Amino acid sequence: MAAENEASQESALGAYSPVLLNVLTLNRNLSDSLARGRLHPDLQSNVLQVDSEFTEEEIEFLEARGHHVEKVDVLSWVHGSRRTNNFIIGVKDPRSLDATGASIL
Structure with missing residues (x-):
């Protein structure tokens, strides 16, 4: 797996963790796990960042x-x-700008 983010590499673990949890523990497929919402705790400012996949109910x-x-x-x-x-299959995060047609067989 590879992670890209706009802030810094410190949140790469925060990006990998939910995907790995979904795949390895909850037995979800990789594509579904990549499409799910992610969160990142910023311990210095005590802010919990969530992405656009989180609903208002989840935020509340x-x-x-x-x-x-x-x-x-x-x-x-x-x-x-x-x-x-x-077969080696590449799966791209559906949030990325070039995700359409990115799966390679």
């Missing part, structure tokens, strides 16, 4: 638990690949 849930939430369009893009037998 986090705020009700004392989090200061900041919604941004895109936190990061994560791209991945998987190999099945002799």
Whole structure:
């Protein structure tokens, strides 16, 4: 997997973690996991950034638990690949600007 973000590389782990959690623990497929919303806690400013995939209901849930939430369009893009037998498939984050037609067989 590779992560791209606009802020810094410190949030790369925050980008990878939810995707890996969805794939390895919750048994979701890679494409679905890449399309799900991501969040990134900024420990210095005590702000929890969430991307545009989070609903207002989810944001209200986090705020009700004392989090200061900041919604941004895109936190990061994560791209991945998987190999099945002799096929290598590249999967691009649907948020990235060039995501259309990006899956390679």
